[in-house]
Amino acid sequence: QVQLQESGPGLVKPSETLSLTCAVSGYSISSGYYWGWIRQPPGKGLEWIGSIYHSGSTYYNPSLKSRVTISVDTSKNQFSLKLSSVTAADTAVYYCARDKRGYSGYDFDYWGQGTLVTVSS
Amino acid sequence: QSALTQPASVSGSPGQSITISCTGTSSDVGGYNYVSWYQQHPGKAPKLMIYDVSNRPSGVSNRFSGSKSGNTASLTISGLQAEDEADYYCSSYTSSSTPGWVFGGGTKLTVL
Numbered sequence: 001q002v003q004l005q006e007s008g009p010g011l012v013k014p015s016e017t018l019s020l021t022c023a024v025s026g027y028s029i030s031s032g033y034y035w036g037w038i039r040q041p042p043g044k045g046l047e048w049i050g051s052i053y054h055s056g057s058t059y060y061n062p063s064l065k066s067r068v069t070i071s072v073d074t075s076k077n078q079f080s081l082k083l084s085s086v087t088a089a090d091t092a093v094y095y096c097a098r099d100k101r102g103y104s105g106y107d108f109d110y111w112g113q114g115t116l117v118t119v120s121s
Numbered sequence: 122q123s124a125l126t127q128p129a130s131v132s133g134s135p136g137q138s139i140t141i142s143c144t145g146t147s148s149d150v151g152g153y154n155y156v157s158w159y160q161q162h163p164g165k166a167p168k169l170m171i172y173d174v175s176n177r178p179s180g181v182s183n184r185f186s187g188s189k190s191g192n193t194a195s196l197t198i199s200g201l202q203a204e205d206e207a208d209y210y211c212s213s214y215t216s217s218s219t220p221g222w223v224f225g226g227g228t229k230l231t232v233l
Contacts, residue, residue: 036222045124046159046167046210048222062122062218095166099222106155106214107172108222114166 002026004096004112012090012119018083022096022112023076029054030074034099036108037070037081039092047092051099052079086119093117122218125150125211125225132231138199141228143211144192149223151192155214158187158196161227162207170209171196198230206232 008020022035029035036051050060052070060068064083072079083090093116097108126144133139143150143158150156156174159167169178171187174194184199194213198205211225 038224045227046212046224048212048224051221059219059221061221065219100172101214101220105172105176106153107157107169107212108159108167109169109172109178111166111168 002098002110004098004110006094006096006112006115008115008117010116010118012086012117013121014087014119015085018081018086018090018117018119020081020094020096020115020117021078022080023078025077027098028074029072029077029079033103034059034101035072035079036097036099038095038097038108040095040114041089041092049081049083049094051101088119091117091119122149122215122221122223125213125223127209127211127225127228129226130229130231132233133198133201134233135201135203137201138197139201139230140198141196141209141211141230143194143196143213143225145194145213145223146192146217148217149213149215150189150194152216153214154189156187156189156194157212158185159210159212160205160207161210167210201232203232206230 034051037049069082093114098110158171175187
């Protein structure tokens with residue numbers, strides 16, 4: 001069973017960089033699939049942030065592209081998100097998920113439990 | 122990449138059927154058969170219910186079905202049960218500016 005677990009600071013100051021890591025178990029990232037980040041502001045809908053392939057190839061939401069970096073560490077079987085110059089509008093629950101594009105379907109089939117990140121001084 | 126359009130809320134009584142619509146453009150919903158639907162209970166992560174317009178993952182009840190016509194996709198839940206009360210989100214693959222995903226704003230389903 002594929003499992004994902006987000007980790008990182010729950011509080012980030014405005015203008016600083018938000019950093020999160022997603023640890024994957026039950027599947028080797030090196031074996032394939034894209035791996036993505038999705039966020040959900042409190043009481044609002046879902047927003048795709050970006051996705052990465054095990055080779056390091058990335059796709060980012062154009063609205064966030066200038067501030068987002070997603071990287072992968074296959075030796076630790078994990079991938080990471082950095083979002084720079086954060087503001088209160090970046091306060092959200094951040095989810096990591098397996099992005100199945102091209103692998104028997106186009107969807108996010110496994111999700112982490114999510115982690116709330118609050119941007120506040 | 123603009124969000125897909127869903128009704129804010131729908132409701133139905135136990136045993137009834139409801140349909141949630143999801144409207145996009147020819148760059149997303151209308152351009153690909155890659156629409157998925159997610160169920161989200163309060164405080165929980167989204168759960169995949171339908172993928173590639175009409176396919177159900179293993180373990181998802183056959184009371185859930187999906188379809189698409191033009192730029193609008195639909196999720197139908199038949200035989201409504203109390204545990205179906207949740208938020209539902211549609212999503213579509215898009216390549217309008219970068220190959221990625223766009224989500225709908227979500228629909229709150231209330232089982233009366």
